[in-house]
Amino acid sequence: MVDIALLGTGGMMPMPERFLSSMMMRLNGKLILTDCGEGTQVSLKMLGWGFKAIDVICFTHYHADHISGLPGMLLAIGNSGRTEPVKLMGPTGLKRVVDGLRLIFPELPFKLEYIEIDDCSKKYEFDDIIISTCEGDHRIKCLGYRFDIPRKGKFSVEKAQALGLPVKAWSILQKGGEFEMDGKIYTGDMVLGEPRKGISIAFSTDTRPVNALIDLAKNTDLFICEGMYGDDEKRSKALEYHHMLFSEAAKLARAAGTKELWLTHLSPSMSEPEQYIDNARKIFANTVVGLDRMTKRIDFEE
Numbered sequence: 001m002v003d004i005a006l007l008g009t010g011g012m013m014p015m016p017e018r019f020l021s022s023m024m025m026r027l028n029g030k031l032i033l034t035d036c037g038e039g040t041q042v043s044l045k046m047l048g049w050g051f052k053a054i055d056v057i058c059f060t061h062y063h064a065d066h067i068s069g070l071p072g073m074l075l076a077i078g079n080s081g082r083t084e085p086v087k088l089m090g091p092t093g094l095k096r097v098v099d100g101l102r103l104i105f106p107e108l109p110f111k112l113e114y115i116e117i118d119d120c121s122k123k124y125e126f127d128d129i130i131i132s133t134c135e136g137d138h139r140i141k142c143l144g145y146r147f148d149i150p151r152k153g154k155f156s157v158e159k160a161q162a163l164g165l166p167v168k169a170w171s172i173l174q175k176g177g178e179f180e181m182d183g184k185i186y187t188g189d190m191v192l193g194e195p196r197k198g199i200s201i202a203f204s205t206d207t208r209p210v211n212a213l214i215d216l217a218k219n220t221d222l223f224i225c226e227g228m229y230g231d232d233e234k235r236s237k238a239l240e241y242h243h244m245l246f247s248e249a250a251k252l253a254r255a256a257g258t259k260e261l262w263l264t265h266l267s268p269s270m271s272e273p274e275q276y277i278d279n280a281r282k283i284f285a286n287t288v289v290g291l292d293r294m295t296k297r298i299d300f301e302e
Ligand SMILES: [Zn+2]
Pocket: 011, 012, 021, 063, 065, 066, 206, 265
């Protein structure tokens, strides 16, 4: 099970109702943040998910509307009592950018670990999540992220009994541990069935629609994608600034076969983005215009 929250759904400049780009995932008590625009910590405070459990912060790119909330966010994490390191991930240049920001917060009670991504074919595996990336087409290098939460196979009582394993070993093996009996080591894969369908979420913003995004969002449960402009008439602007129309995001969602599309990074020039929703829905019906602090829980399929 994973919880998703949009903390900021605005692009370019923060508005009273829309803070800047930010998405939080909560999984097994840990938090993974993607982008940290202005207002992120205010939104998180309102949501009440806490700061201490933020383990990883991923950045799509280093335009201010995606990273200027970081100094305050790291101070808030520090004030929450965290002492364990926090991982920061992003395109090459991450440490340089953060070092610049650190002039205004030189001391933190925890370490920062940097993962600079220059090769999008590489996958990053943390405890219970696999993070992969793809390159978008923006004015500077910009990454899309995919988060896969794999699910182990079902525990097979038949297999455990056939191996003669005592009941006390079952839960140990089910949780991925090892069990020793008569000098032999037993592992989870000996008593579990085929891996079951996991949960997957893709997040992409500040890019033209590129084919790599279709692969990124392939068969995901949720695709969160920028929808900078709702009106198809804004196509020349989308091309000029390397952003997307609602209809272009919807075409990606349809091609990727995702279950649901959330539009984010909405231009402050749209006072009511909802008025353009049909431009997306006629292409991909299950489209929702993002709102700050909109949440969704995704469970493993039965
Ligand atoms: Zn942006």
